[in-house]
Amino acid sequence: MPLPSVSQVTEDILLRLGGVTSWDQLREAVRDAVGITLQNTEDLVVYLSDIATGTLVSQDGLAGVVHTLPKSGLAGKCAEEQHLIVAKALDIEDPLCGLLPSASPTLPENRTVACIPVLGSDNARLVGIIAVVCDAVSSNQEKRLSLVGRHIAVCVQRLHQMATQQRLPPASTTTPTACSGSPDGGTCMGSSYDNGILQLCAELHDNDPASMQTKVVKYLERHTQSECCALWIVSSEDATEVFCQVLGNRVLEEEIRILIPLSCFNTVVTEERSITLDDISENSRTELEQKMDMKIKSLLCVPVINQARSKVVAVACCINKIGAPRFGQADEDVVRHCFRYTVPVLTSVMSLQKERQLKQETQSMLQVAKNLFTHLDDVRILLREIMMEARNLTQAERCSLFLVENDELVAKVFDGHVLDEMGEVRIPITQGIAGHVATTGKILNIKDAYSHPLFYRGVDNSTGFRTRNILCFPIKDRSSECAEGGQPGCPSVLHKDPSQLKDCWCVGDGKRCSERHAVVGIAELCNKVNGLYFTKHDEEVAAVFSIYCGISIVHSLLYKKMKDAQYRSKLANELMMYHMKGTEEDIKPLLSKESVPKPESFHPQMASFTYSPRGIPDEETIRATLSMFYDMGFVYRYRIRHSTLVNFCTLVRRGYRDPPYHNWYHAFSVGHFCFLLYKNLNQLDMLKDIEVFALFVACICHDLDHRGTNNSFQVHSQSVLAALYSSEGSVMERHHFAQAMCILNTEGCNIFENLSTEDYQTVLDLMQDIILATDLAHHLRIIKELKQMAEDGYKVEDPHCHKLLLCLLMTSCDLSDQTKNWQTTKRIAELIYKEFFTQGDLEKAMGMETPEMYDREKACIPELQINFLNHIALPVYQILSKVIPQSGLLVKAVDANKTMWLRLKRESSLRKLSSANSIDFFQIPFRSENGAAEFGKGLSEETEEELAEGEAEPGRGSKAGAVEDISERNNNNNPGRDTTTKSS
Secondary structure (H helix, E strand, C coil), X not given: CCCCCHHHHHHHHHHHHHXXXXXXXXXXXXXXXXXXXXXXCCCEEEEEECCCCCCEEECCCHHHCCEECCCCHHHHHHHHHCCCEEXXXXXXXXXXXXXXXXXXXXXXXXXXXXXXXXXXXXXXCEEEEEEEEEECCCHHHHHHHHHHHHHHXXXXXXXXXXXXXXXXXXXXXXXXXXXXXXXXXXXXXXXXXXXXXXXXXXXXXXXXXXXXXXXXXXXXXXXXXXXXXXXXXXXXXXXXEEEEEEECCEEEEEEEEEECCCCCHHHHHHHCCCEEHHHCCHHHHHHHHHHHCCCCCXXXXXXXXXXXXXXXXXXXXXXXXXXXXXXXXXXXXXXXXXXXHHHHHHHHHHHHHHHHHHHHHHHHHHHHHHHHHCCCCCHHHHHHHHXXXXXXXXXXXXXXXXXXXXXXXXXXXXXXXECCHHHCEEEECCCHHHHXXXXXXCCEEECCHHHCCCCCCHHHHHHCCCCCCEEEEEEEECCCCCCCCCCCCCCCCCCCXXXXXXXXXXXXXXXXXXXXXXEEEEEEEEEECCCCCCCHHHHHHHHHHHHHHHHHHHHHHHHHHHHHHHHHHHHHHHHHHHHHCCCHHHHHHHCCHXXXXXXXXXXXXXXCCCCCHHHCCHHHHHHHHHHHHHHCCHHHHCCXXXXXXXXXXXXXXHCCCCCCCCCHHHHHHHHHHHHHHHHHCHHHHHCCHHHHHHHHHHHHXXXXXXXXXXXXXXXXXXXXXXXXXXXXXXXXXXXXXXXXXHXXXXXXXXXXXXXXXXXXXXXXXXXXXXXXXXXXXXXXXXXXXXXXXXXXXXXXXXXXHHHHHHHHHHHHHHXXXXXXXXXXXXXXXXXXXXXXXXXXXXXXXXXXXXXXXXXXXXXCHXXXXXXXXXXXXXXXXXXXXXXXXXXXXXXXXXXXXXXXXXXXXXXXXXXXXXXXXXXXXXHCCCCCCCCCCCCCCCCCHHHHHHHHHHHHCCCCCCCHHHHHHHHHHHHHHCCCCCCCCCCC
């Protein structure tokens, strides 16, 4: 059998305290309450306030002799400070040592002595102290002790009142003594009448208010000789109505509710006095007879007052006196005497019922939220669920739901039925009750619909339905705030597009866009089923319910927009892929395997590091790519169908745009360099075959759909790509990988289709990591790890080394143009800066800050290239040469190009060329490394020697006299040439 929960135990304790009618019962109840709340209690002493002297007295310990609370020791300190005190041990002089035998000065480590104060309702007067030996007191136990203490204080106060009114023995005596008296004059505990009260109080231990009311009603019927009695409970929400749950011996299936101001109960509640049938009007009598379904011959209504709160909490009604024409004063005294002792228990149980109701409503609300959030995929079904849940929560007969669209209220669902678009009901947003709530954003509770000026009776007249009362509440998008200035609408979650801002109305006295939440819908409930009208509690439930409605509706509409966007994206992607596919004339010549030649057929030096693949004509690049796939063994090793490979390569080729540098030729060159690494460096067996395969595919896909702008531009310009990927970083690189996945997912293009599930996942993960590694920001983050790997040596068995090597190889492929001959390197630099300066122009036009290297008016190309080679390119190839020694020639090639940039920088400085910061710089003739006028003419041999000496002696620059001497010699050798003005 499961143990009772903490809440159940607490309820039992409080109910037992509520039924206490004597000091002995109270002491026993206190012992049980403390024993249940704390753990392993041994000795316990209870001090309670004595009515005669006001001192705290106890009969515990000292052989049952009554004694007062000691003024010294732990108990005295507790009385002085009036808060819980817990001690690890008692001083040997402490008076409690004699009262608590187990509280020795040396208690076990886990044992304590606790002194618990019991304060009166004003939290200032001490009415009791409990001393107990127990285990250590936890914070939760301390909270429960505080709750128990408050109820003990109520019991002490009640017993004091009973002792005053009924001469109940004081706290210092053990049992009540009998005395004589009559019900009329106030009886004491010894009479048979008071014994009946005691018996009733002892029976009021139920947790069910209806059961307790039944027992009280039966008691009243028996002692007042009534045909029927009823207890009308005053609503705790606004005290404007009373309701009855028990009528005679019947528990009503549906509560009877009566408005206080319009009924016979108004005098009883407001003036706190009893009335009889003679005091009410004939209309009130007729209404009461109809409500109670019985003929009333005589009536007695007595107010039930809660003394603690000094307010009427119920009205006790006795109907039809048996054996007499009317009720008398004695009957009224019986009723008052009954509730003098039972009202604390009744109010406690009613409060408990309310707490249970709140708990149940909370659980119901969570279930409602679950139901709503499982229907986000279809807004119409969601609206139907909202209507059904709204009816159930508020016990309404009907519900209508409107959404706000284009300054109209649109009903897509009515009375639980989904309407098609042709059957939608549309009304202006300013019309009627729903329009008033939509424009003000305030809940409207109408108790009498026909008397309200905004109510339109035409619908009732045409349908035959009678609307009695209405509860109309707004559904708001609480995630959106209105724009400053307020016109023309509010940028809610639903309406990011300014052109759609007119679709939202905002809360603020009917005006658009005050700084509040947007109203997205209106719910209108009609006719309270089990009441006269919708209560304040129904308004609170509706307000909480509307929060979940708002969240679910907003997210459902967002979900629909997202699905529509996905469909449009899918359609656009299909259209893009269709147009990216090569024509039959382009593909047909490639479909034969025999049409794929050996790599050497394109150039004898095809597999040499000195060869630049940019010399291959564009129409032959796809065939060359196929040739590399075959030569590296990927086709046979991974069972790639030739037609699939052709489709894949064609789609990749067409997936590149045509910016100056980041185009298909760049991807082809990067892929070719990967081919060179495979062919020339035997140490590539340091990688697995699947890793080399992923590296090559990533190389040709790594810049798919590049727009000629970098990540920073995408973020600062708030582009669509930035919205998709900026939270993760590496915006363009993630887009490149996404485009590669689109191509692989296109029918007939998946070159990985025959891989095992494990290899398939592996190659995709590798491709993603490798493509992301092309972001130089990523490279700079791992540069220390790369250097450390080069120093420590490559470990084949370490997966992290594999990952670092793949990133290093990808970066070396990406920068491979810097390893080619000077002509190629210079041409590539021209393309790069053409692309950079185009981005810079865009940034200037958009008012963005332009970095120097993207600004055609500030960038010094030779200096930028030298910095790039020093800080990026050379370290990459130096690390690679340490890991793979055969790649050392690449370092020499980069270094040779660096030397040429140094020469150009120095010469442009000597010649005072202002165009070194312009793309026109590449059109200026310079002398090549071998002294021939390869780039132009006009530079003498003496100048060449001077430049060489300047390079050999860094301290010797191109400034001051050196520049003037060289310029003068050049002028003498070339009469008529103006070196000071020539810039291109």
